[in-house]
């Protein structure tokens with residue numbers, strides 16, 4: 001049995017669940033990996049000079065054993081997230097430490113502690129097998145997977161699954177991720193594949209859409225409401241392209257920050273009107289490595305007031321981190337919120353705390369999304385309320401180049417990867433719904 005036989009079954013309109021259940025599984029499959037014996041390969045280099053094309057490999061790997069509550073999924077397509085960039089440059093730390101720690105938890109989790117890490121935190125594909133105790137999903141089901149892996153044994157996570165002490169991001173802090181022909185997930189990561197999207201379109205939103213949903217919309221995040229002025233950094237990037245859509249769909253007023261006229265155009269095409277090209281306007285929030293320039297915060301704030309008719313920001317959607325955080329805190333209105341999920345430009349932030357406490361502002365830390373938030377975010381995609389922002393699609397062989405593009409900020413929106421899917425455009429089931437949304441679905445394509 002080979003991966004090709006699985007693909008034939010997926011592409012045959014006559015295949016039934018029983019046919020998938022009866023398919024023998026291959027002993028091995030192709031997967032994108034980083035290697036434990038290469039974690040020091042970039043020692044001494046600047047972050048921007050660490051090249052994912054050198055550390056990312058395409059290997060033939062053995063199929064992992066299937067455990068209780070788990071599913072093996074044939075992956076038709078996946079996407080590149082920034083966490084795979086971090087893994088591939090071994091920053092801020094090597095992900096093999098996460099796998100070792102997970103491996104110490106139980107006999108079953110030991111499977112994850114390997115000398116190679118199969119990465120990737122998104123997938124769209126077809127269930128091949130389910131483990132004992134899985135009743136909601138069957139072989140042959142067309143699915144996407146969110147990337148929250150939790151053990152759920154502690155009461156800490158029973159209200160908000162992100163608070164589980166054994167919370168991990170699948171394909172980053174666990175092995176057997178989505179940039180592969182087959183992936184291993186916990187079955188409660190599975191969600192129905194939006195039926196009007198192709199495999200690669202369905203695989204694109206998952207991680208960033210769910211993250212933006214919690215960070216901006218959910219009451220666990222900023223709890224955005226109608227009319228809010230929302231400052232969105234990187235508004236046409238992975239997270240930002242979904243935050244912008246949530247702001248517009250929720251009746252808020254996005255103030256989109258981007259770094260080129262082309263990206264400004266993308267934001268306009270989504271329906272945003274208030275756009276700041278940080279490159280053209282030349283903001284320099286840091287005079288040197290250690291000194292910020294409050295005059296530049298003020299110039300930025302004035303520009304925002306011009307765009308809003310004199311209003312300040314209710315919510316900042318933060319992720320660039322050190323470079324922008326001082327400005328983000330400054331431009332937030334009295335009582336407003338800075339919600340952050342990352343620190344791409346550096347995690348040791350500096351801001352003037354007087355502007356925080358005297359103006360009763362709040363900083364909220366946010367990370368991915370709980371089970372329910374991930375489900376709700378996927379539901380919005382399935383209903384055609386929020387759309388994938390897929391720009392370019394790579395083959396599995398070219399994943400290193402795809403990760404390089406994301407690392408160097410050469411991409412737009414999301415970057416997809418075909419895993420088993422032989423070409424783009426396959427997997428659409430509801431053509432009528434697709435036709436209704438086709439312009440929005442294609443908005444980011446080939447820019």
Ligand SMILES: C/C=C/C(=O)SCCNC(=O)CCNC(=O)[C@H](O)C(C)(C)COP(=O)(O)OP(=O)(O)OC[C@H]1O[C@@H](n2cnc3c(N)ncnc32)[C@H](O)[C@@H]1OP(=O)(O)O
Nearest residue numbers: 081082083086091092093121147169207211341342367368
């Ligand atoms: C969905 C996509 C998301 C993204 O893309 S996010 C971006 C990518 N992700 C990242 O960049 C994050 C990468 N992760 C990290 O950098 C690290 O992961 C953390 C800094 C988050 C955590 O560091 P660590 O060293 O792994 O864990 P510790 O919790 O600091 O535990 C180390 C030891 O410190 C002890 N400890 C923790 N808190 C306290 C405390 N409050 N008082 C005393 N000790 C403490 C622990 O117990 C443990 O101890 P013991 O080594 O003996 O097990």
Ligand SMILES: NC(=O)C1=CN([C@@H]2O[C@H](COP(=O)(O)OP(=O)(O)OC[C@H]3O[C@@H](n4cnc5c(N)ncnc54)[C@H](OP(=O)(O)O)[C@@H]3O)[C@@H](O)[C@H]2O)C=CC1
Nearest residue numbers: 082211234237238239258259320323341342344345367368
């Ligand atoms: N905690 C969590 O759950 C999650 C965290 N993340 C993290 O969030 C970060 C962003 O991810 P993602 O949106 O997918 O990445 P992308 O690279 O797709 O988008 C980020 C955008 O941020 C902007 N940007 C980058 N650097 C700076 C800077 N120094 N100053 C201002 N703007 C900047 C760029 O837009 P432009 O050049 O147009 O301004 C870029 O397009 C990553 O660090 C990632 O690991 C991502 C998802 C989930």
